[in-house]
Amino acid sequence: MTGEDDIILQLEDVTKVYSGIVAVKNANLSLHRGAVNVLVGENGAGKSTLMRMIAGVERPSLGRILLDGKPVEFHSPADAQKHGIGMVFQELNLFGNLSVAENIFATREIVRGFAGIDHKAQVEKANIFLDRLDAGISAETMVEDLPIGQQQLVEIAKALSLDTRILILDEPTSALSAAEVDILFKVIAELKAQGVAIVYISHRLEELMRIGDHITVLRDGQITGQALVKDIDTRWIVRSMIGSDAKDFAKSIDHTLGREAFRAKEISLARRTGGLAVDHLSLSVRAGEVLGIYGLMGAGRSEFFECVMGQHAHATGRIFVDGEEILARDTPTRIKRGLALIPEDRQREGLVQVLSIAANLTLASLDRFVRFKFHIAGERERSAITAAIADLAIKAPNPDFDVTSMSGGNQQKVVIGKALMTRPKVLLMDEPSRGIDVGAKADVFRTMRRLAGEGLAILFSTSDLEEVMALSDRIAVMSNGRITTILDRAEASEEEIVRAASIGHKSTQTSGDIAP
Structure with missing residues (x-):
């Protein structure tokens, strides 16, 4: 018809x-x-x-x-x-x-x-x-x-x-x-x-x-x-x-990687239904490095990030930032120690939907703007909000509008901005391009490479082969809660990554792995 x-x-x-x-x-x-x-x-x-x-x-x-x-x-x-x-x-x-x-x-x-x-x-x-x-x-x-x-x-x-x-x-x-x-x-x-x-x-x-x-x-x-x-x-x-041809993935910024910024050692998380959602996972990331974690749904990527952020009290294992072990198991303390998470589900876990764009941006970093214990310095807060909006190209005609008035992609940018305003040393990004269009993806990816160039350690999870190949310095492949291989980007092929994502619990770590 x-x-x-x-x-x-x-x-x-x-x-x-x-x-x-x-x-x-x-x-x-x-x-x-x-x-x-x-x-x-x-x-x-x-x-x-x-x-x-x-x-x-x-x-x-x-x-x-x-x-x-x-x-x-x-x-x-x-x-x-x-x-x-x-x-x-x-x-x-x-x-x-x-x-x-x-x-x-x-x-x-x-x-x-x-x-x-x-x-x-x-x-x-x-x-x-x-x-x-x-x-x-x-x-x-x-x-x-x-x-x-x-x-x-x-x-x-x-x-x-x-x-x-x-x-x-x-x-x-x-x-x-x-x-x-x-x-x-x-x-x-x-x-x-x-x-x-x-x-x-x-x-x-x-x-x-x-x-x-x-x-x-x-x-x-x-x-x-x-x-x-x-x-x-x-x-x-x-x-x-x-109005123009495709915006490419962000190109790598040539810079020297720093010392180890983050290490996870033997992280495990039991499922309610039995077995392990995260199974004795160990890896490390250097300052200025982008580590892509590739895996299919159910591989345990999100659960691993949640363990790192202290969201599961019954999780086991050890976490280190800048060589110092973080013993505190609560999320606020881990944020203060330099960890920040951009969750996969921005609506439920990344935003407070009844608050404004501005309030969401500063929600996790209000202590930066507090004076005399209880007073928030409005000018400093507003200046930081304006800078974050410009830095991430957030389409926000009025920061005082409800965050739900924005498109999904701009809401995602607000979640990213909120995490960055905590001034993290290690940034965890769980499917950062989910629901984001061609232009917004390019903005986010450019931000990732720029932040890495400034010395931030970045771990991002994705089920998109093109993304993980284009953005990562190294690629960790997960299956059934475990790392099956870690590859340098120069060594990685799509066929090898897909194969590693489906081999279950067999470990095939390569020389590109610097995990313990």
């Missing part, structure tokens, strides 16, 4: 304004039945705002929405769902204290007359959707016990359960492994065959080229390009997004 008959929804001259800031301006967009409608743009371009209006979360300031050729207004997400529109949000919307099945059927529970909720039926039906995604999750599992990648699969299963006509997927693969991405794409192909219109938002250009049928590009709240995916290439996408 290529004519007007295949258009299920249209936006006509839609504009959205927040507090005087135009987030979307005069957008005209058509969504096609039985097709993947790709939406792409830098963070802050207006993608999520556009989709939130279609999903009933927001209402247009100007313009109108047409469904099946007729004007329609959505007053709430439930209203949009009644019209067959479902959305998987970039920031997960799950109840951690409820089971997977309870999350999938939240607000539309299966009831059994006066007997109340039929939990058995909910579990059975939820397992059908989970099996369709090969999620490897029991519907009876508590959501808070799942890693973020599996939580994302729960969100997708919830959307599938709605029997939607239009399914919006906002960064659905940001926390998924390659195998899980393949399964998701098979499900999308099935939905296309059933005539479902898929809206697919992603910063991974190779995914867009692989799965997309129609593409729309936004820049600064305006549509700058529309085409059939078969007629364009990635360079066309990037030029439409940022």
Whole structure:
């Protein structure tokens, strides 16, 4: 289908304004039945705002929405769902204290007359959707016990359960492994065959080229390009997004590495369900070095960082900064001793969403601005906030705005800024590019290389081979909670890294390893 008959929804001259800031301006967009409608743009371009209006979360300031050729207004997400529109949000919307099945059927529970909720039926039906995604999750599992990648699969299963006509997927693969991405794409192909219109938002250009049928590009709240995916290439996408060709990964800054800045020795963390999430892990990093930790979902990368920051009281092992052992096991003391973490889940662990951009930036470093014990020096704090915003190229017209008013990528930059304002000696970055577009990625990567050049020791985790190859001085590969190999960047190959990530508990450390 290529004519007007295949258009299920249209936006006509839609504009959205927040507090005087135009987030979307005069957008005209058509969504096609039985097709993947790709939406792409830098963070802050207006993608999520556009989709939130279609999903009933927001209402247009100007313009109108047409469904099946007729004007329609959505007053709430439930209203949009009644019209067959479902959305998987970039920031997960799950109840951690409820089971997977309870999350999938939240607000539309299966009831059994006066007997109340039929939990058995909910579990059975939820397992059908989970099996369709090969999620490897029991519907009876508590959501808070799942890693973020599996939580994302729960969100997708919830959307599938709605029997939607239009399914919006906002960064659905940001926390998924390659195998899980393949399964998701098979499900999308099935939905296309059933005539479902898929809206697919992603910063991974190779995914867009692989799965997309129609593409729309936004820049600064305006549509700058529309085409059939078969007629364009990635360079066309990037030029439409940022007005120029692709921004490359940050180049290495030539500098001499300093002495050992960080050492972890025999770090272990037991799982609630048995076994070890982190299994006697040892490594070290020098001042000015970038150590990339590569591993697939469940490898234990995030858990290792959490142990380093003192977030698990029952973890064992020893931590050293600048050659001195840190005996304190609490997070505030470890921050004061020079450790800082940028967590993978910025919404739940990196930000206080009810606070402003400015308040979030200085939250972990307020002691820098305190005078006379209880008085915060406002001018010094404001100056530091302004410098951080400029340094990280954060799009923040007013630092006093709520942090939730920003795009996901700019929220990530605020989390990075908050960590840097503690003046760390060792910076841990857990999937720092998750949900970040081409331009914002380049900003973050340039910052990493610059900080390393200034002598900061950086450990960053990623499941992106291109990133770990481009940014690391050395690459540590994790599998099943253990380091399987550590390679100098000059020695590393993608094939060797992938193989090391899947060999389980066999240790193959090389001469590039300076771990104890």
